[in-house]
Amino acid sequence: MTEMKNIAVLGAGLMGHGIALTFARAGHQVKVYDAFPASLDALHDRVRDSLIALGAEKTEVADTIVRVCPEPDLAKCVREADFVFEAAPEKPELKRSLFADVEKHASINAVFASNTSVIPITSIMSGLNDRWRALGTHWWNPPHMIPLVEVIRTEWTAESTIASTVDLLASVGKTPVRVEKDVAGFIGNRLQHAMWREAINLVETGVCSAADVDTVVNTSFGRRLSVLGPMANADLVGTDLTLDIHENILADLDNRPAPSPLLGELVEAGKLGMKSGEGFQNWTPEQADEVRQRVAAHLRRLETILS
16 A cells, blocks of 8 residues: 555645545545635535545544644645645636745655646646646546546656656545646546537537437436447447548537637526526526436445445
8 A cells, every 4th residue: 555645735625625535535644725714614514524425434534534634824734745736726827826835835855736627737837946746636526536537747747756646546546547748628628528519519509409418418328438438439339430430420510619609608698507597408406406416426326336
């Protein structure tokens, strides 16, 4: 088993508390910094609620929470850390500023990891003096339930930094994947949003309703995606058939380099999805909560099956 490490997490919100929970549940000591006192005050309650949602026993909940230490002082949070995981909002300047401060106080051997969905890691870490120890770790939401963590190399990242991060993540039950080139969106979000672009275009051009898009995905290829990825599927049906299909369909797919006008219109009108009650579809608070509960229950079932 990987030696227990001191972990620092920057950000106590949705992603940060889940990252902290994951390491603390595996036995690591975790300090969590947040610039907002209210977020730190709520940290233990968020960790407790997430553990209960995972089905953890009372003793495990108590043992995990005691290893999560809220820390309002950034310098104290990172001073003894072996790994620093940043989970701040998706604002490049904020992330760059955080790591500039972290570098002043952290150990020379500490690994710096930025959690971001799409921002190239190079743009976040370029101002550091010791860029060899910096990389990206893209955790998926919710981070304590989704196995994948994409580990992103920059042009400066040392192989030892990549290897130690992959080992650490694997030791706490995650499935790390190496991203060898620092491209926007990495692997998962490039794949996900390629599908979303086409899904939105189908609705925008009147081919079908938003609900029908989801029905098609949920009741067809979505059912096999967890055991049959797109590359294996292409080999399963044959590269020759895949080529024939692509020759007939690719030219007709949406390839605009900008977001859909329909998406922009929804945002402009304040139709922001479940949080506002309307997006591509209408949502009552009860319907939105039911979706969240259904996703959480599905992820718990998968974790039980695969563990």
